Amino acid sequence: MYMMSQHESDATRRERARLVALLRREGIRDERVLAAMARVPRHTFLPSAARYRAYEDRAQSIGWGQTISQPWIVARMTELAEVGPDSKVLDVGTGSGYQAAVLAELGAQVYGIELLAELAEQASERLDLLGYDNVDVVRGDGYGGRPDRAPYDAIIVAAAPKEVPSSLIKQLKPGGRLVIPVGPERGIQSLQLVVKTEQGEVEVSDQLPVRFVPLVRGN
Numbered sequence: 001m002y003m004m005s006q007h008e009s010d011a012t013r014r015e016r017a018r019l020v021a022l023l024r025r026e027g028i029r030d031e032r033v034l035a036a037m038a039r040v041p042r043h044t045f046l047p048s049a050a051r052y053r054a055y056e057d058r059a060q061s062i063g064w065g066q067t068i069s070q071p072w073i074v075a076r077m078t079e080l081a082e083v084g085p086d087s088k089v090l091d092v093g094t095g096s097g098y099q100a101a102v103l104a105e106l107g108a109q110v111y112g113i114e115l116l117a118e119l120a121e122q123a124s125e126r127l128d129l130l131g132y133d134n135v136d137v138v139r140g141d142g143y144g145g146r147p148d149r150a151p152y153d154a155i156i157v158a159a160a161p162k163e164v165p166s167s168l169i170k171q172l173k174p175g176g177r178l179v180i181p182v183g184p185e186r187g188i189q190s191l192q193l194v195v196k197t198e199q200g201e202v203e204v205s206d207q208l209p210v211r212f213v214p215l216v217r218g219n
Contacts, residue, residue: 008041012041012043012055015054015055016037016038016041016042016055018055019037019055019056019057019071020034020037020038022057023057023075026057026072028072028075028076028079029079030075030078030079032106033078033102033106034075035105036078036102036105037071037074037075037102037105039105040098040101040102040105041130042054042055042068042071042098043055044130045062045068045096045097045098045101045126046060046062046068046096047061047062047063057070057071057072058070059073062095062096064116064119065213066116066119066213067095067213068096068098069098069099069158069212073191073210074098074099074102075102076191076208077099077156077179077191078099078103078106078156080177080193080207081103081154081155081156081177081179082154082177083103083106083108083153084106084107085106085107085108086108087107087108087109087153087154088108088109088111088149088151088152088153088154089108089110089111089152089153089154089155089156090113090145090149090150090152090154090156090168090171091103091110091113091156091158092142092145092155092157092159093113093115093142093157093158093159093215094112094113094114094119094120094123094137094158095114095119095123096122096126097122097123097124097127097135097137099156099158100112100123100127100132100135100137101127101130101135103135103156104127104132104134104135107134108134108153108154109134110134110135110136111135111136111138111146111149111152112135112138113137113138113139113141113142113145113146114137114138114140114142115139115140115218120137120139120140121139123137124137140218141217142157142159142215143161143165143167143168143217144165144167144218145165145167145168145171146171147167147170150171151171151173151176152171152173152176153173153176154176154177154178154179155171155172155178155179155180156179156180157178157179157180157181157215158212159181159212159214159216160180160181160183160185160189160212160214161180161182161214162182162183162184163182164178164180164182164192164204165215168180169194169196169202173196174196174197174198174199175195175196175197175198177194177195177196178192178194178195178196179191179192179193179194180194181210181211185214188209188210188211189209189210190206190207190209190210191206191207191208191209191210192204192205192206193205193207
């Protein structure tokens with residue numbers, strides 16, 4: 001869990017509080033998720049030149065053609081995943097590490113996977129520096145997940161394949177939940193909730209239209 005630095009300004013804390021208040025007004029109801037997002041220093045997950053916009057409710061570029069997701073989307077995806085303090089969670093497309101930090105604040109054991117080596121290394125170092133010792137990030141192909149750590153209570157995917165990878169469904173526990181954007185690279189995608197029942201059946205529901213970067217296969 002992140003311990004707020006005494007060097008963090010009161011202005012930054014106020015900005016983060018305003019963002020959380022906005023998320024609540026915009027329909028985020030899970031108070032545990034809101035509290036987690038109130039603790040995560042989103043500005044530290046952005047390039048220095050963009051940090052002044054860290055607490056706007058919008059996606060931001062983090063380089064290499066990738067983005068850090070809009071805070072409302074992060075909150076909603078986390079709500080849908082229903083993560084608890086004992087959950088084991090796979091974070092696909094870790095990027096800057098922001099989503100992983102939110103999950104870690106909920107007490108989950110988080111296993112991140114990021115295709116771009118530079119981002120994977122930066123995210124791992126950043127999360128370590130912030131004190132998130134319950135997050136493990138590796139470089140790898142998100143389509144394949146991390147079967148060595150499966151099964152998972154929840155999987156959150158921050159990039160859009162054209163269809164849900166069967167490998168990720170296989171890595172869910174019975175009763176597990178997969179939150180994933182699905183659709184074409186250019187155009188509107190659908191944020192889907194995939195639930196594996198206790199009997200091993202798969203139930204899929206469309207939640208809302210979204211737009212994410214594509215989930216790219218590794219070489």
